[in-house]
Every structure is written in C-alpha cells, then in structure tokens.
Amino acid sequence: MxxxxxxxxxxxxxxxxxxxxxxxxxxxxxxxxxxxxxxxxxxxxxxxxxxxxxxxxxxxxxxxxxxxxxxxxxxxxxxxxxxxxxxxxxxxxxxxxxxxxxxxxxxxxxxxxxxxxxxxxxxxxxxxxxxxxxxxxxxxxxxxxxxxxxxxxxxxxxxxxxxxxxxxxxxxxxxxxxxxxxxxxxxxxxxxxxxxxxxxESERTAGRSLDVVGFVLLSFALLLTTSSLTFLRINGPGTWWVWVVMAAGLLAFLPFGRWVLGKDDPAIDLRALASPTMWPVQVTAGLFGISVLGAQIPLSTFAGTDPEIAGYGLGLSSGMRSIVIGIYLLSLIAGAALFAIFSRRLSPRIALIVATALVTVGYFALIPFHDDLAQVLTCICIAGAGSGALVAALPAAAAAAAPLGQTGIATGLTNTTKTVGGAFASATFGIALATGVTAGVGTAASLSGYYTVWIVCGASALIATVLLFFVPKLAFADPVDVE
The missing domain is CATH 1.20.1250.20 (MFS general substrate transporter like domains)
Incomplete structure (x- = not known):
C-alpha cells in the first residue's frame, strides 16, 4: 500500500x-x-x-x-x-x-x-x-x-x-x-x-542549477591544499616552495567563499554549513580523518619493529600484523553496530561525543601502554570502537542537519573534510617518523616519532569531543523525540 x-x-x-x-x-x-x-x-x-x-x-x-x-x-x-x-x-x-x-x-x-x-x-x-x-x-x-x-x-x-x-x-x-x-x-x-x-531513485528538487564556477574554485583550492600536503610528505618541510603551494591553496578558499556567498544556489551553501548543527560535524569529520586515515601505517610499522634492536615495538611477523589489523577492523564493526543502540538510548549528540571520547582515550592510552601486544590491542580496540561509530554517525548526522535538497552535498563534505584530514596526517606523521630515525637500527623511527602520532590523533579527537558539546542538545533526533 x-x-x-x-x-x-x-x-x-x-x-x-x-x-x-x-x-x-x-x-x-x-x-x-x-x-x-x-x-x-x-x-x-x-x-x-x-x-x-x-x-x-x-x-x-x-x-x-x-x-x-x-x-x-x-x-x-x-x-x-x-x-x-x-x-x-x-x-x-x-x-x-x-x-x-x-x-x-x-x-x-x-x-x-x-x-x-x-x-x-x-x-x-x-x-x-x-x-x-x-x-x-x-x-x-x-x-x-x-x-x-x-x-x-x-x-x-x-x-x-x-x-x-x-x-x-x-x-x-x-x-x-x-x-x-x-x-x-x-x-x-x-x-x-x-x-x-x-x-x-531519490526525490529530486526542481529548479536546481550546477554552480560550475563555484566548483572550479573549490577544486582549485582543494587541489593546491592536498597537493601541498603530499609534497610536504615527499619533499620534507625544508622545501620552501611546498609552503608557497600550501599558502596559495588556503588563500584560494577566499575567492571561493566570496563567490558562493553571492549565489542563490551555490556549490556549497556556506550559510547552512555555518549552522550550529552542521559545522561541528564537518570539523569533526576533518579531525577524525587524521586518525582513521593516518594512523594505520604507523601502527603496522610499530608492531613490526623489533624491540630487541630498537628498544620498542612488538616485533610481530607480517602474518601477526595482519591479525592485529583484522582485530582493529572488528572493533570498528562493533562500534558501528553499537552506535544506533546508544544513540537511541542516550541521544545522537551524546553518542557522537562518546565516540570521539573513545578515540581520544584509545590513542592517548598508547603513550604509556605500548609495551606488549595486549596493551596495544586494548588501546586500538577502544579507539576502533569509537572510529566505527563515527564512520557511521558523521554522514548520518550531516544528512539530518542538512536543508532540504542538500543532503548529498552535506554527507559528501564529511568525506572530503575527512580526506583533507587524512592528507594532513599523512604528511605530518611521515615527517615525524622520518625525522626520528634512530641511528643503528636501520629504518626504524625513534619512539618520539610514534609519540607524536598518538598525541596528534588523541588531541584531534579531543578537540572534536569539545566541539560537539556546542551542538544543540536535540540535534540529529527524530521529530517524535523532541515533541
């Protein structure tokens, strides 16, 4: 019927x-x-x-x-x-x-x-x-x-x-x-x-137009910004022109912003993006990208480092490292499965805060607790549970906060900001681990390089946790929940 x-x-x-x-x-x-x-x-x-x-x-x-x-x-x-x-x-x-x-x-x-x-x-x-x-x-x-x-x-x-x-x-x-x-x-x-x-098919909104100029300006700014982060990782922070490209990329967002603010149907509605239910979600997605896209390779290299040579690490074989990554992925599955349950009982906003807090605790805990496999697995599973919830929660929250006819672009932006966060993490972590290479232990980075990775991941999740407190208490809830 x-x-x-x-x-x-x-x-x-x-x-x-x-x-x-x-x-x-x-x-x-x-x-x-x-x-x-x-x-x-x-x-x-x-x-x-x-x-x-x-x-x-x-x-x-x-x-x-x-x-x-x-x-x-x-x-x-x-x-x-x-x-x-x-x-x-x-x-x-x-x-x-x-x-x-x-x-x-x-x-x-x-x-x-x-x-x-x-x-x-x-x-x-x-x-x-x-x-x-x-x-x-x-x-x-x-x-x-x-x-x-x-x-x-x-x-x-x-x-x-x-x-x-x-x-x-x-x-x-x-x-x-x-x-x-x-x-x-x-x-x-x-x-x-x-x-x-x-x-x-979804229901389409009549009378829409594609803001070609807006998307060209946005693509140009993103191209310069993400490329500069890639070049930073490859060429190192001592390469002056990398910083010029990065500055140009950031400045390129200014003409993009001026253009879309003057359009009735812009590429991205910055006014809607600035709403109290939307901007914390998009910023959280970018901060989340730092850990979810940037921390896996350092985790793998840390697990494979021989502690008898470097003085730290787990010394795991490639097969055992695959098992560790598999356990981490299972924790993401658990987090995604539990998110809907907790969001219904606690409210979606509180569930988001709990998820970012788990990522914070998981990565900060690695700083003192990384001496054996049990400690590392416990930490990454805590972070993984929060990450799995966020992968599911962020696009859903963006969809709930989006104006009519802008659901796709709102959910898509969570992916774009997450990707930019991942590019930042890739560059930052690559430099941190490369500049900390310990003499006499081959290619192994110093432990301080891994501390940097865990601190950045934990701090970015902590910032996201704080920002989500600024979201209205009844955000992302069904109308029947607020009647």
Missing part, C-alpha cells in the same frame, strides 16, 4: 529493500579497500617500480576523492542520488578493469586514481536512505541504523578483501597479477546491476 506519492507506508519495508542492495555496494567498497593491501609488494614487482613509488597511487586516489566527491554529491541532489551512484560505480568498474591491463607506472597510476570514485558511495547511500525516510517521523533514526549496517558491510568487505587478495594470488591464480586484479573488477561490475535494478 502506498501514499499519495507512491511511497510504501512501511519504513521497515523501504529500509530492508533499499539497505539490502546498498549493503552489497558497501561490501564491494570494503573489498576494494582491503583487496590490494597484501598485493602491494607483488604489484611493485609487476610494474617494476620501487616501494616508495607506490605512495603516489595513494596520493592520487585521495586527491581525486577530495575533488570528485563534492561534485558528484551535489549532482546527486540535483539529478538523483541513485543516478550518481550508477555513474560512480560505472567509473569505478572501468578503472578496475583498466588496472587489469595496465602494465606501466603511468597507466596504473591513472587507473588507480580513477578507482577512487568509490569514495562517494557511502555519502550517496546515506543521502538515499535519508531521502526515503524523510517522510517518516523516524527517518533520522532509521538513517543512523542503516548507516551502521553499511559500515559493518564496509569493514566485513575490507577483511574479506585483505584475506582473499593474498589467497587468490598465491593459490588459485598461481601468481598471475592480471587474473588476481580481475576479481574486484568483476565484483564492481556485478554490483552495478544490483544498484540498477534494486535501488529506487
């Missing part, structure tokens, strides 16, 4: 039908993020490049994500979020197949960067779910629960991808890189049809 606009009256039916297919898409996103990790050394050999060259692949994909997500999210608000999901999935599939045949550094770099279109999936998915639930008084809470399920799918996919990539390469495909890379390409291709036939 449907209402006047043809929408099923049962929100549970909508959620089950919609989230079921989006669950598959987010599972695929996780596979893409985990599948290639155990193959990095083999890809380096396949392309005849160095380990350091592989850093350019990560930098290029992060850059494309920062530039593409706001535009595709805005186009989703204008032309339909499902349509943009299909476009981004098709581009991701094409790039994944291109990786199969790419045999040199340049073509592989381009294909790897273009594969980053998957980064817009979660913001568009949350916007779709929120749009379908907007007509119900429980739409906000339904979006939170669905976002938690999607993050669970993401992390399960990441674990499956990490385990499957190495196993398929070494076992089924007998060391064939093209055959191994064809698997994720096939998965993305199949999920395209699942979205095409299984996901309903």
């Amino acid at each position: 449907t209402n006047a606009v043809g929408t099923p009256r049962s929100l549970a039916q909508i959620t089950f039908a919609l989230v079921g297919f989006l669950f598959l898409l987010e599972l695929t996103s996780g596979i893409l993020q985990g599948y290639y990790i155990p193959l990095i050394s083999d890809l380096v050999g396949h392309l005849d490049i160095t380990d350091a060259d592989f850093n350019w692949f990560e930098a290029a994909q992060l850059l494309l994500s920062a530039l593409a997500v706001p535009i595709l999210a805005k186009l989703g608000d204008m032309f339909g979020h499902k349509r943009m999901l299909l476009v981004s999935t098709a581009l991701t599939a094409a790039a994944s197949w291109w990786l199969v045949i790419a045999g040199d550094f340049t073509t592989f770099l381009i294909a790897w960067a273009l594969q980053g279109f998957y980064s817009v999936w979660l913001p568009l998915e949350v916007a779709l779910i929120f749009d379908r639930g907007r007509r119900s008084k429980t739409g906000v809470s339904q979006t939170r629960r669905a976002a938690g399920l999607l993050v669970i799918a993401l992390e399960v996919g990441a674990i499956a991808g990490a385990l499957g990539g190495g196993a398929l390469f070494a076992g089924v495909f007998a060391g064939s890189v093209p055959l191994t890379l064809a698997v994720p390409a096939a998965v993305v291709t199949l999920v395209f049809f699942a979205i095409l036939f299984g996901v309903p």
